Amino acid sequence: MMLYLAVAIFIIVMIVVAFELVDKAIAALSGAVIFVIIGVLPHEKAIKSVDFETILLLMGMMMLVEASKRSGIFSWLNVRVAKITRGNPFLLLVLFLGVTALLSAFLDNVTTVLLIVPVTLALTKGMGLKPAIYVIAEVIFSNIGGSLTLIGDPPNILIGSASGLSFNDFILNLIIPISIVSVAVLTMIAVVHWKEIKPVHADLEKLFVSNLLIRKINYQFLNTNLDKVFIIKTLVILGLVFIGFMTHSLTHLSVDIIAVFFALVFLIIGRKNLSIHHILKEVEWTTLLFFAGLFVMVGGLKEVGFLELISSFILSLTDNFSLILLIILWVSALVSSFLDNIPFVAVMIPVIVNLQTSFSGNPHLDLLWWSLSLGACLGGNGTIIGASANVVAVDLARKEGVNISFLDFMKVGFPVLIISMIICSLYLLVRSDFF
Amino acid sequence: MSGRLSELFRNIEAEQDVHELTKYCLESLRESVNVYSGTNLVRDFKKLVKSVYETEPKMSLIIDQFNGIMDYLYDNCRQCFTNKNNDECSVRKHICDSIDSFIIANEKKENELCNHGKKVVLDGDVILIHSYSRSVMRVLCDAYDEGVKFQVIVAEQEFDKTLSILRLLQKKGIFVKVVPEYMLSHIENDVTKVFMGVVTLNSQMLFVAAAGTSAIVSEFRLNNVPIYVFMSMGKMSLWKSHKGHDTHKVKHKKINELYNIEYERIKFSHDRVPLNYVNFIVTEEGIFNPKEIEKIYWSKYKIREGWNSQHQWNTYK
Numbered sequence: 001m002m003l004y005l006a007v008a009i010f011i012i013v014m015i016v017v018a019f020e021l022v023d024k025a026i027a028a029l030s031g032a033v034i035f036v037i038i039g040v041l042p043h044e045k046a047i048k049s050v051d052f053e054t055i056l057l058l059m060g061m062m063m064l065v066e067a068s069k070r071s072g073i074f075s076w077l078n079v080r081v082a083k084i085t086r087g088n089p090f091l092l093l094v095l096f097l098g099v100t101a102l103l104s105a106f107l108d109n110v111t112t113v114l115l116i117v118p119v120t121l122a123l124t125k126g127m128g129l130k131p132a133i134y135v136i137a138e139v140i141f142s143n144i145g146g147s148l149t150l151i152g153d154p155p156n157i158l159i160g161s162a163s164g165l166s167f168n169d170f171i172l173n174l175i176i177p178i179s180i181v182s183v184a185v186l187t188m189i190a191v192v193h194w195k196e197i198k199p200v201h202a203d204l205e206k207l208f209v210s211n212l213l214i215r216k217i218n219y220q221f222l223n224t225n226l227d228k229v230f231i232i233k234t235l236v237i238l239g240l241v242f243i244g245f246m247t248h249s250l251t252h253l254s255v256d257i258i259a260v261f262f263a264l265v266f267l268i269i270g271r272k273n274l275s276i277h278h279i280l281k282e283v284e285w286t287t288l289l290f291f292a293g294l295f296v297m298v299g300g301l302k303e304v305g306f307l308e309l310i311s312s313f314i315l316s317l318t319d320n321f322s323l324i325l326l327i328i329l330w331v332s333a334l335v336s337s338f339l340d341n342i343p344f345v346a347v348m349i350p351v352i353v354n355l356q357t358s359f360s361g362n363p364h365l366d367l368l369w370w371s372l373s374l375g376a377c378l379g380g381n382g383t384i385i386g387a388s389a390n391v392v393a394v395d396l397a398r399k400e401g402v403n404i405s406f407l408d409f410m411k412v413g414f415p416v417l418i419i420s421m422i423i424c425s426l427y428l429l430v431r432s433d434f435f
Numbered sequence: 436m437s438g439r440l441s442e443l444f445r446n447i448e449a450e451q452d453v454h455e456l457t458k459y460c461l462e463s464l465r466e467s468v469n470v471y472s473g474t475n476l477v478r479d480f481k482k483l484v485k486s487v488y489e490t491e492p493k494m495s496l497i498i499d500q501f502n503g504i505m506d507y508l509y510d511n512c513r514q515c516f517t518n519k520n521n522d523e524c525s526v527r528k529h530i531c532d533s534i535d536s537f538i539i540a541n542e543k544k545e546n547e548l549c550n551h552g553k554k555v556v557l558d559g560d561v562i563l564i565h566s567y568s569r570s571v572m573r574v575l576c577d578a579y580d581e582g583v584k585f586q587v588i589v590a591e592q593e594f595d596k597t598l599s600i601l602r603l604l605q606k607k608g609i610f611v612k613v614v615p616e617y618m619l620s621h622i623e624n625d626v627t628k629v630f631m632g633v634v635t636l637n638s639q640m641l642f643v644a645a646a647g648t649s650a651i652v653s654e655f656r657l658n659n660v661p662i663y664v665f666m667s668m669g670k671m672s673l674w675k676s677h678k679g680h681d682t683h684k685v686k687h688k689k690i691n692e693l694y695n696i697e698y699e700r701i702k703f704s705h706d707r708v709p710l711n712y713v714n715f716i717v718t719e720e721g722i723f724n725p726k727e728i729e730k731i732y733w734s735k736y737k738i739r740e741g742w743n744s745q746h747q748w749n750t751y752k
Contacts, residue, residue: 086470128439202473205436205483209443211463216447 003304006040010297018339025286028293032300040300049299050292053161053256058291059283060259061151064241065107066282067266067274069115071234074103075221078119082217087210089129089197093137094186096120100138101145101182105152106242109142109389116142117393119217121400126213127206131402133193136412139393140185140381144420146389147377148178150255151245154291155345155376160255162349163369167245167255173370177427181378181420188419189412230273237266291342298346307347311354321362324355325371325428332375333421337382337414345376364432374424382417384409437489444490444497445704449596449645453634453670454545454569457496458538460487464504465534468527476526477508492643492705495635495672500537507533544667545570547719552665553578555717560585560627563655565616566592566645567599568632570665574717575630576607588626590616592647616647619654629655629662633708636666637676638736640710640729649706652713662713668720671732673739 013031017024036046068074081099085091096116104112116138124131146152150160150170160170190197200206244251244258267276301307314324328348335344352372356365380387384394384406390413394404447456464483473479484501512529552574556562562585564571575587587604591597591613604611614622629651633642642648642664652662687700710725723731 086466126439126443201470204467204471204473204476204479205486207467207471208463208483209436209439211466212443212447212459215459215463216443216450219447219450 002038002040003306005038006035006300006304007306009034009040010301013297014339014343017343023286024340025289025293028290028297030293032293032296035297035300041296041303045299045303046296049302050295051158051161053254054157054295055288055291056256057151057157057161057259058154058288060256060261060263061108062283063263063279064237064259064266065111066279067263067270068234068238069111070273071231072222072226073231073234074115075119076226076231078116079214079218079221082119082123082214085214087127087207087214088199088201089124089127090190090199092120092123093134093190093197096134097137097141097186100141101148104142104145104389105148106238109146109153109387110392112142112145113139113389113393113396117396119221121397121402122217122220123210123213125400125402126216127210130196131397131400132404132408133189133196133412135393135397135402135404136409137189139387139390140189140413140416141182142389142393143377143380143387144178144182144185147374148174149245151259153377155341156373158342158345158349159369159373162353163366165366165369166249168249169366170373173366174373177374177424180423180427184419184423185416188415192412227273230270233266233270237262237269240265294343294346298343298350301347302350307350308354310347311351311358314351314355315358321359321364322429322432324359325367325432326425328352328368329371329375329424329428330421332372333379333382333417336376336379337386337417341376341380341387345372348372348376367428367432371424371428374428375421378420378424379417381413381420382410383413386413437486440486441490441492444494445492448494448634449704452567452569452632453494453496454541454667456494457500457541460497461500461534461538461541464501465531468530471527476530480505480508480530492634493637493672493674493676496667496669499669499673500541503537504530504533507536541669544669544719545573548665548667548717549573549577551719551722552663552717553581553583555628555663555715555722556583556585558584561588561625562586563588563590563619563622563626563629563651563660564600565590565629565631565648565651567596568630568665570667570717571630571632572600572603574665575604575609579607579609587611588622589613590619590647590651592616592645596645616651619651623655623658623660626655626660629660631662631664631713633664633666633670634705635670635672636710636728636732637672638674638732639676640725640732641676641707642666642710642713643705644708646703646706649708652708656712661715664713664716666716666718668718668731668735671735673732673736 009031013027016022016027021027032046035041036043041049077099081095082092085095100112100116103115107115117135120134120138121131124134143153147156148171150156150165150167156170159165160167200210241258241262244253244262245255248255248258267274267279298307314327317327318324332341332344332348335341352368355368359365380390384390384404390409394409397404444456447459468476468480471479484505487501488498508526508529512525548570552570556574556578560583562575564575564587578585587609589597589600589611597613601611601613631644631648631652633644633648635643637643655662685702685704687702688697689700690697710729713725716723716725716728
């Protein structure tokens with residue numbers, strides 16, 4: 001009885017989140033509190049089920065990103081890239097996608113989109129190009145880039161925290177499929193939309209407008225005196241965070257402690273330019289509370305045995321390890337293209353742990369995590385509602401008079417999803433069968 | 436293309452000023468010419484000059500300089516206008532050389548304008564300024580550097596524009612007060628001079644200036660406060676202008692959700708200010724009164740008319 005009740009409450013909460021009937025934090029916390037009130041899990045277990053490592057890591061990264069943004073370094077980078085393109089639409093696409101993927105590997109995808117899309121819209125609109133394809137491609141690459149690292153996308157943060165896999169493990173295991181997916185997706189977009197992105201070097205008027213626009217954007221986005229000392233401090237802190245993440249398996253410091261420690265150091269050494277109140281104001285507390293509520297609900301589902309049922313169901317389908325990898329990959333991708341991937345991954349983590357127990361002795365158990373990570377992160381590319389970054393980018397575009405419909409996005413996003421999943425499937429199969 | 440260029444010119448001019456816009460245009464042209472890979476640079480440059488000419492409002496400084504580059508090309512590389520297989524490298528070099536000489540000349544003219552301008556800033560002056568004008572800013576900064584003791588009142592308009600003036604003047608250490616532009620009547624007795632920059636002076640003897648300028652000029656004119664316009668001679672629009680072509684109207688639907696009120700909000704890109712409403716016009720050639728400037732305008736206009744019929748490459752005919 002308790003099992004059915006818990007699952008029903010969880011499904012109701014997910015529906016409320018999916019249709020944004022109330023704020024997702026309120027929905028998840030309400031579900032968590034109801035779980036405790038009706039006795040799905042006791043209060044102590046509810047508190048213990050909250051993964052504070054994930055919440056601290058997210059908070060630390062949000063603080064670091066917000067503080068770094070204030071140095072103007074990201075705007076500077078965007079404008080530099082725009083200048084390098086000299087108004088060449090193809091180069092503009094390639095370089096901006098590269099920057100998007102790189103930034104989103106280390107920043108969260110929504111922040112990346114907020115930094116890149118306004119510059120892209122200003123440039124493409126002014127140049128008379130069709131901005132929609134640029135915006136969609138950037139969103140897609142923010143999801144692809146975010147898949148590469150432990151801190152790039154919330155599902156990876158959850159997976160990293162639950163599995164104990166290091167920052168380097170993520171990069172080493174995901175760099176091959178992500179690189180191949182990037183090249184394939186870029187090629188596909190370039191070939192299909194060549195008419196809209198082909199170079200304009202033979203058209204003096206278009207070249208002139210592009211170069212003039214780049215100057216305008218340079219002024220518009222860098223219309224503040226960049227504080228060199230603050231920029232140096234920002235670069236040093238970001239460098240140290242990166243080194244800290246790369247070496248955390250050697251130093252035995254967890255990534256959340258590294259992020260929070262350097263966020264605090266940044267606030268101390270950058271106190272002339274940074275205010276703790278302003279930085280904390282920009283931390284997405286509702287997201288963190290959503291995570292807390294979600295962890296309690298997943299703890300409840302585990303307590304009533306629902307997650308073991310899912311594991312048993314998957315095992316009942318097949319006992320072929322490679323086939324299970326593909327099932328996890330494709331199901332994660334399809335679910336994530338329509339629903340929030342965070343609750344899905346939160347539910348799947350205990351399932352993966354159960355599957356690892358069932359396949360103990362198999363040398364490729366980690367591949368279960370990679371199939372979940374690749375499916376959940378890249379699945380967000382399928383539709384406009386597949387990831388928060390998609391929704392934010394489309395909203396930014398709409399404000400600038402560029403309408404991207406559900407179908408417009410899906411026409412590009414869904415083929416990208418299929419190609420990505422085929423590449424990832426091949427990668428997982430090769431690794432499970434040959435390495 | 437001219438529509439897109441018009442919008443871009445208007446936006447850049449509103450954010451900065453027409454001098455900076457002209458500099459941007461020249462630099463952008465040089466960069467574009469350097470990467471151009473088409474088959475006929477002269478033909479495409481002529482097309483661009485025509486598009487620039489068709490922009491609204493007409494930025495005469497830019498139009499004149501683009502025409503000047505064409506002149507230079509025609510004088511130094513006449514065969515490229517007739518020969519289809521002309522040497523693109525040579526055309527490119529001539530255009531770039533001409534751009535460089537214009538940039539240097541513009542800088543020189545601006546220095547001369549500032550030298551004339553700073554003579555009108557006196558100890559004890561309280562100077563009212565409005566929109567951002569590079570010439571006005573330079574005059575104030577130069578006068579301050581020379582030890583003139585004066586105050587500046589900024590008529591507050593859109594926050595970003597006022598902020599850019601404040602940042603520059605405060606960085607320099609010049610004492611600044613800000614008064615909202617609809618409350619200027621309270622300080623009209625304190626102000627000793629009004630300084631303003633303009634986009635152009637057209638054939639109807641109207642200055643095209645930042646929105647809000649007309650009301651300020653009218654108000655201070657009534658109180659006999661001298662009004663100075665800082666304008667290089669190149670900003671004169673030496674062609675027949677048509678009423679309404681030099682301002683751009685933007686309509687927005689505004690909704691106040693709290694009180695459920697929906698209304699149309701109209702904003703204008705520029706104001707038109709009659710030449711005879713101002714007292715002095717400071718240029719690189721000296722300081723003139725409106726009558727003198729009108730004479731200069733028409734003499735330049737006649738020269739331009741002759742020039743239009745002389746040049747075979749002219750595409751406006």
